[in-house]
Amino acid sequence: MSSTTSTRTRILQVAAQLVGDSPDGDISTRAVCEAAQVGAPALYRHFGDKEGLLSAVVDHGFEQYLATKREREASADPVEDLRRGWDSHVEFAVRNPNLYRLMNSPAMRTPPAAALESHRILTRDLERAAAQGRIRVAPELAAQMVMSATVGVALMLVARPATFDDPGLSRRVRDAVHASILTPAPDPDPDPGAGAGAREEAEVPSAAARLSALLRQAQGAGLSTAEAALMKEWLDRVANTGPEG
Numbered sequence: 246m247s248s249t250t251s252t253r254t255r256i257l258q259v260a261a262q263l264v265g266d267s268p269d270g271d272i273s274t275r276a277v278c279e280a281a282q283v284g285a286p287a288l289y290r291h292f293g294d295k296e297g298l299l300s301a302v303v304d305h306g307f308e309q310y311l312a313t314k315r316e317r318e319a320s321a322d323p324v325e326d327l328r329r330g331w332d333s334h335v336e337f338a339v340r341n342p343n344l345y346r347l348m349n350s351p352a353m354r355t356p357p358a359a360a361l362e363s364h365r366i367l368t369r370d371l372e373r374a375a376a377q378g379r380i381r382v383a384p385e386l387a388a389q390m391v392m393s394a395t396v397g398v399a400l401m402l403v404a405r406p407a408t409f410d411d412p413g414l415s416r417r418v419r420d421a422v423h424a425s426i427l428t429p430a431p432d433p434d435p436d437p438g439a440g441a442g443a444r445e446e447a448e449v450p451s452a453a454a455r456l457s458a459l460l461r462q463a464q465g466a467g468l469s470t471a472e473a474a475l476m477k478e479w480l481d482r483v484a485n486t487g488p489e490g
Contacts, residue, residue, distance in 0.1 A: 270343035307359035375458035
């Protein structure tokens with residue numbers, strides 16, 4: 246390992262430790278420099294400024310969490326993968342409260358790479374669910390709904406544990422959000438007349454979301470880039486409008 250890499254790694258590890266030990270998750274660059282035994286110019290040379298350092302700390306802390314998601318074999322059931330993804334996200338937040346608050350702080354003007362990758366992994370699972378006809382809206386909108394709800398629950402659990410003390414809260418919110426975007430699992434022995442009207446209305450946005458996902462997987466299916474983009478826009482609009490629109 247070169248001395249440059251060693252210095253950067255030492256600063257990063259020290260900063261991560263200080264963030265974890267801080268009462269409010271905040272740190273000063275002076276404290277980091279003192280603990281890492283480096284001068285301020287070295288810190289700014291490697292990270293630019295305090296925000297750059299904190300962004301690197303978040304990515305460093307989330308690396309292990311994201312590594313497990315990257316290595317995870319996708320199951321045949323994307324809905325179950327979505328449930329596990331929600332649960333692992335919230336569990337990580339509870340185990341690393343300062344790091345998680347930092348990751349979602351409004352003071353972070355540039356989203357850390359870890360946050361963007363987490364969102365991409367979620368969208369990928371939703372695209373798989375859409376291709377199976379299991380979601381009611383376009384994957385991109387579904388990802389925004391799920392991520393905002395997941396982060397909201399996780400932040401409340403780490404920021405106000407005395408108030409949000411129901412151990413089943415995360416699961417309850419997860420199931421409610423998933424119910425709003427997911428279609429029911431296919432009934433192996435359906436009653437043709439039961440709820441036929443509501444089922445038919447729900448099938449339209451679900452079918453549009455599925456076609457959009459399949460079109461993306463097929464890389465346009467013979468359409469030009471402009472045609473594929475327009476078709477996806479139309480299908481996503483139908484999917485996101487839903488029967489009540």
